[in-house]
Amino acid sequence: MRIEIQDISFTYGNHQVLEGTTFHVSSGKFVGIIGPNGSGKTTLLKVLSRILQPTAGCVRIGEQSLSELTQKELARTMAVVSQDTNVGYQFSVEDVVLMGRAPYLGRFQSESLADYEIARHALEVTGCTHLRDRSILELSGGERQRVTIARALAQQPKVLLLDEPTSHLDIGYQQEILDLVKRLSTVEGLTVVAVLHDLNLAAYFCHELVLMHQGKILACGQPTDVLTADNIEKVYATRVLVTPHPVFGTPQISLLPGTREQNKHGENHQIHVIAGGGSGGEIMRDLCDAGYKVTAGVLSVGDSDWEAARALSIPVISEAPFSSVSPERHQENLAMLETAQAVILTEIPLGHGNLLNLEAALQAAAAGKPVYMIEEKPAQNRDFTGGPGQELLTKVQQQAQSIREKTELYRALAEQFSSSGQLNDFTDVTRPAVDQ
Amino acid sequence: MKTRNKYLLYTLLLSALVVSVILATAVGAVAIPPRETFQIIISRLTGLWQSSDIPATTQAIIWNLRLPRVLLGLLVGASLALAGVSFQGLLRNPLADPFTIGVSSGAAVGATIAMLLQQTYQISFTQMLPIFAFAGAFLAMFFVYNLARIGGQVPVVTLLLAGVVVSSFLSAVISLLMVFAGEDMQGIFFWLSGGLLMRSWSEIWFVLPYLLIGSIILFTYARDLNVLLMGEEAALTLGVNVERTKRVLLVTASLITAAAVSVSGMIGFVGLIIPHAVRIVTGPDHRVLLPASALVGATFLIWADVVARTVMIPKEIPVGIITAFVGAPFFIYLLRKKKSEIRL
Numbered sequence: 001m002r003i004e005i006q007d008i009s010f011t012y013g014n015h016q017v018l019e020g021t022t023f024h025v026s027s028g029k030f031v032g033i034i035g036p037n038g039s040g041k042t043t044l045l046k047v048l049s050r051i052l053q054p055t056a057g058c059v060r061i062g063e064q065s066l067s068e069l070t071q072k073e074l075a076r077t078m079a080v081v082s083q084d085t086n087v088g089y090q091f092s093v094e095d096v097v098l099m100g101r102a103p104y105l106g107r108f109q110s111e112s113l114a115d116y117e118i119a120r121h122a123l124e125v126t127g128c129t130h131l132r133d134r135s136i137l138e139l140s141g142g143e144r145q146r147v148t149i150a151r152a153l154a155q156q157p158k159v160l161l162l163d164e165p166t167s168h169l170d171i172g173y174q175q176e177i178l179d180l181v182k183r184l185s186t187v188e189g190l191t192v193v194a195v196l197h198d199l200n201l202a203a204y205f206c207h208e209l210v211l212m213h214q215g216k217i218l219a220c221g222q223p224t225d226v227l228t229a230d231n232i233e234k235v236y237a238t239r240v241l242v243t244p245h246p247v248f249g250t251p252q253i254s255l256l257p258g259t260r261e262q263n264k265h266g267e268n269h270q271i272h273v274i275a276g277g278g279s280g281g282e283i284m285r286d287l288c289d290a291g292y293k294v295t296a297g298v299l300s301v302g303d304s305d306w307e308a309a310r311a312l313s314i315p316v317i318s319e320a321p322f323s324s325v326s327p328e329r330h331q332e333n334l335a336m337l338e339t340a341q342a343v344i345l346t347e348i349p350l351g352h353g354n355l356l357n358l359e360a361a362l363q364a365a366a367a368g369k370p371v372y373m374i375e376e377k378p379a380q381n382r383d384f385t386g387g388p389g390q391e392l393l394t395k396v397q398q399q400a401q402s403i404r405e406k407t408e409l410y411r412a413l414a415e416q417f418s419s420s421g422q423l424n425d426f427t428d429v430t431r432p433a434v435d436q
Numbered sequence: 437m438k439t440r441n442k443y444l445l446y447t448l449l450l451s452a453l454v455v456s457v458i459l460a461t462a463v464g465a466v467a468i469p470p471r472e473t474f475q476i477i478i479s480r481l482t483g484l485w486q487s488s489d490i491p492a493t494t495q496a497i498i499w500n501l502r503l504p505r506v507l508l509g510l511l512v513g514a515s516l517a518l519a520g521v522s523f524q525g526l527l528r529n530p531l532a533d534p535f536t537i538g539v540s541s542g543a544a545v546g547a548t549i550a551m552l553l554q555q556t557y558q559i560s561f562t563q564m565l566p567i568f569a570f571a572g573a574f575l576a577m578f579f580v581y582n583l584a585r586i587g588g589q590v591p592v593v594t595l596l597l598a599g600v601v602v603s604s605f606l607s608a609v610i611s612l613l614m615v616f617a618g619e620d621m622q623g624i625f626f627w628l629s630g631g632l633l634m635r636s637w638s639e640i641w642f643v644l645p646y647l648l649i650g651s652i653i654l655f656t657y658a659r660d661l662n663v664l665l666m667g668e669e670a671a672l673t674l675g676v677n678v679e680r681t682k683r684v685l686l687v688t689a690s691l692i693t694a695a696a697v698s699v700s701g702m703i704g705f706v707g708l709i710i711p712h713a714v715r716i717v718t719g720p721d722h723r724v725l726l727p728a729s730a731l732v733g734a735t736f737l738i739w740a741d742v743v744a745r746t747v748m749i750p751k752e753i754p755v756g757i758i759t760a761f762v763g764a765p766f767f768i769y770l771l772r773k774k775k776s777e778i779r780l
Contacts, residue, residue: 046669049672049673050672051669051672051673071672071675071676071677072675074673074675075673075674075675076675078673079673080669080670080673082667082669082670082673089665089720090715090719090720091662091665091719091720091721092719095662095719095721096666099662099663099666099674100674102659102663102674102675102676103674103675105659107656107657107659108656110723151674155674
């Protein structure tokens with residue numbers, strides 16, 4: 001059933017919670033409402049469910065205005081699963097689900113066999129049949145959430161509203177509940193509007209998203225159109241990386257550091273990171289956090305360390321994807337190394353394509369630059385060249401400072417730069433030193 | 437509860453109540469065999485079983501003294517238990533009882549004023565005390581309700597708070613009136629302790645309509661009470677007109693309480709304990725809980741009154757003291773046995 005929200009405003013005292021909100025939900029769609037805390041999501045849902053009366057505007061459901069329906073008519077059209085499913089009474093699961101039949105029963109009418117059948121079906125759909133005779137008090141949060149959804153289904157609604165149906169649930173239950181809701185919308189044709197907190201889940205499950213910001217709709221439409229890095233930065237005031245889901249291609253949000261400028265002590269020091277294959281992402285992030293000027297190279301386009309460097313806005317020497325480091329890029333890398341005050345070699349898997357990166361490290365060491373070589377897992381064989389790689393590695397080892405743990409690296413760097421007369425409390429800021 | 441178990445329970449409770457009425461009428465300072473008691477009651481009610489062989493004094497004791505008292509105990513017990521269930525469900529608070537929102541304090545003030553008027557100014561008319569008590573209860577309810585109302589809604593929390601505040605204020609008023617009463621204080625004290633002494637058929641006719649009409653209304657709202665337990669917002673989305681339901685239930689339960697209190701004084705614990713005890717057997721479904729509680733409450737108060745009038749013959753103990761003596765330990769037992777699981 002189509003829902004039409006026209007110019008809804010809502011005011012709590014002097015505080016305008018919703019301002020001129022307009023959108024519509026097509027029949028049978030699963031629409032997610034997202035936005036930061038206090039953006040008006042829950043208020044919007046309560047206006048939709050008529051728990052709150054809007055100060056202006058109107059909601060139309062199907063052909064009718066929401067305010068024209070009697071309480072019972074409304075309950076037959078629309079079911080609501082609220083955030084708080086805590087209970088303080090001893091009803092059995094079946095009793096609770098049968099309450100979903102209340103809007104269909106007259107004052108003196110008791111539940112018929114048909115009502116029991118509908119409740120049974122609702123329990124089956126939500127996978128709660130085995131809980132039927134249990135007391136609602138004995139259930140876990142996820143089970144109770146499912147029972148509440150079963151109760152909503154027993155209302156045989158055309159519209160289902162959910163307020164953060166997965167908060168307080170672990171990822172297993174989150175997925176289970178949203179799978180169920182999605183199935184209800186695609187298979188049973190239910191129109192679903194859900195307030196969701198988790199952007200990745202919202203992107204994954206919803207047909208459409210409505211992004212709320214300060215009581216207004218900032219964007220609405222397909223997840224790919226709504227969940228852009230720009231939109232999210234505007235609304236949540238944090239930088240994120242939006243990448244397609246590795247399997248299904250729906251937008252996925254990853255957090256990025258660096259919006260909160262923490263420590264600028266290391267600003268003047270350039271550190272060059274030689275990384276690859278995901279071995280350097282965390283180190284680059286930590287160094288950026290600490291305020292060092294980080295450079296990287298040579299990295300292949302698309303390599304996860306290359307993605308990390310790009311996300312952190314680190315200057316990087318890039319090579320074409322899946323190809324060897326070319327002499328030109330190698331030269332560029334060496335040029336970049338010239339100005340670096342320290343070089344970090346991470347635990348790169350070695351292949352014929354990236355041996356030049358080891359050469360670069362050797363040259364830097366020869367030029368008298370401190371080279372830190374990460375060896376957190378020294379026993380691991382990461383030489384895939386059948387000899388030459390290990391040979392080079394041993395050479396580097398002789399001239400570099402071996403680092404067994406990342407914290408050790410950060411402390412060593414801090415020491416190096418403080419002995420050169422610069423204040424640097426790096427270790428105090430990034431992570432507490434364990435052995436102090 | 438299964439339908440078969442439900443009817444079994446009703447049959448059991450109903451027969452217990454009938455037997456209790458006969459036995460309780462037979463027990464007293466003058467012991468009258470239950471068979472004769474039964475005979476007198478049947479002959480008076482139906483005229484089928486001639487009782488002319490039984491002495492007229494015995495007949496008078498049964499019909500004019502004991503039976504009205506036992507029946508009044510029945511009505512008051514049923515009223516308090518019903519009101520207790522309703523308030524607990526309505527306020528979603530296991531500690532609520534018929535007296536929670538100040539109805540009883542209002543009745544007490546009314547009754548105290550009536551006694552003062554009677555004794556100090558010799559103003560008196562038939563049924564003066566119950567009428568004053570009822571008026572006091574009604575005014576208190578009206579006051580609490582309007583105090584708790586915020587923009588057309590009556591939030592449960594403000595209702596409880598307003599009830600507590602008005603109750604303690606009215607208690608102060610009673611204490612003050614008792615200072616004025618001087619030597620008449622004992623009468624007021626007895627009334628406040630709750631008792632069924634010297635009650636006649638007229639009190640029964642006073643209470644009966646409230647209990648009858650009230651319980652019909654409560655029974656019709658039983659399902660709404662169930663749904664309300666899900667929380668007010670959930671109840672709204674399940675099709676219950678929450679504010680109207682609360683209003684109807686509040687007024688009905690208050691009027692039932694007011695009528696009961698105005699003829700019997702403040703009999704505590706019945707409205708608190710009985711619903712909890714019955715709930716353990718029947719579960720929280722108000723469609724069973726309401727009638728079952730009414731039956732159990734009636735039976736309980738009948739026996740409490742038997743104890744009150746026989747344990748210290750020829751003296752009488754106010755029945756409110758008995759119910760407290762039995763009720764408080766029983767409640768503690770429930771609390772301990774079920775640990776912190778006293779729930780609605």
